[in-house]
Amino acid sequence: MSVSGSGVVVTGAAGGIGKALAARLVREGARVVVNDLDPEATERAAAETGAHPVPGDAASEEGVASLIERARDHLGEIDSWFGNAGVARGQGLDATEAEWHTSWEVNTMAHVRAARLLVPGWIERGSGRFVVTASAAGLLTALGTLPYSVSKHGAVAFAEWLSATYRHRGLVVQAICPQGVQTDMLAAPGPLRDVLVADGALTPEAVADVTWEALQDDRFLILPQPEAAGYYVARATSTDRWLGGMNKLQRLIESAT
Template sequence: MPVRDRGVVVTGAGHGIGRALAARLAAGGARVVVNDLDADAALRVAEAIGGFAAPGDAAGEQGVAALVETARGHLGHIDAWFGNAGIDRGRGLDAAEAEWAASHEVNVMAHVRAARLLIPGWVERGAGRFVVTASAAGLLTTLGNPAYAVSKHACVAFAEWLSATYRHRGVVVQAICPQGVRTRMLDNSGPLRDLISRDGALTPEDVAEATWQALHDDRFLVLPHPRVADYYRHRATDTDRWLDGMNKLQRQIEDQGGLR
């Protein structure tokens, strides 16, 4: 089993996909450190799955360093890191500078800072696993929120760079890229809800199970919605036609009174 008896950290694990990942990993025998800004949620999840709660910031430089230190103190060493914490901020070109900055901080730099602290030790040991929760928006795009789309693209790009650079040194890197998932983020997506859910809104547990299966073959892209692979190929092979299709969806949403 890929994580049995291994020390694992899951960030943003108090709710949604993170909570489901933590539970599935614990059920598979992992020793799980549960991180979330919501301390009460982190404690509840840790108690439910037999894990260890380490609430706090998982994005800022000091917060990531503190989490790694706490997790190592409890686990001995970290075998796998699931960078699941993410945010959806701002809408359109009116998104404020602070919303762009926060999106970059949480959706990109959190992974960079964790990798800086983890990868060197894994290279020395010849083993380690770094998993990011990105989004189908990181492979395609999403209408309405450029800060989210851009930062999730950057998240996937950083994971690709890590994999290309370190896979021969025993470091496995994976990117989870779902579409609609029944979380608070989907509930707050407004006029985009139907678009995001067009191929069916999965439960967080569905995403966790797809991720669990992907741990067994180390595939880079974890696609809980299989149709995303088709969209990704279409985007790459006929980009203008794909953009025309996305613009058609934009116009439809505008006609319905949304995303202006």
């Protein structure tokens, strides 16, 4: 991918994976806009990475429209969009309607809304890149995070649809699907974090490195922990065995609490 001078937006980039992605893209010569909810945190991340801050909501219809407009004011054309903002809300069947709503808005609908505004122009000019930070939870499932898993499955499904529909028109779509990553999202103590950390939580910079490699060959699935590919195959080909394994993990978590 030639990023030198290209215009890139990274949402949810005040810290964690988004900030690491922004830093790497700036280092590689891109002109990057970083976005996050909190204006001061967004400005700090911009100053640290060499990006330009555009704070605001990257999920609602109005928020996405405003972000794209302000990013275009700064960048001119947006060549690549990294929809990275995400939330982990609610745990199980007791998750509230509000937790479900926020999960859908940020983890799924944000991508639909950004693509709706960006893709027509990209098709006209024959190029554009849309990268979704989904999760291994969106390919497999994650115990103890029901709205997160379901809304991340939605994110992966949307990215698949976009790629299948528009790849012949010059659109590159990619889905980053990490397992554990050492960020604020994984900071809350609990059995799930213990499982994910034990399973090899990566630094955000390592995720950015793997993503950078994947930008060179345009592969759809970006798996910072390559073993996730094996789990994905097992889920598809031996589904009941795989579900039995997941349930064993659930019982382990229950016995540890």
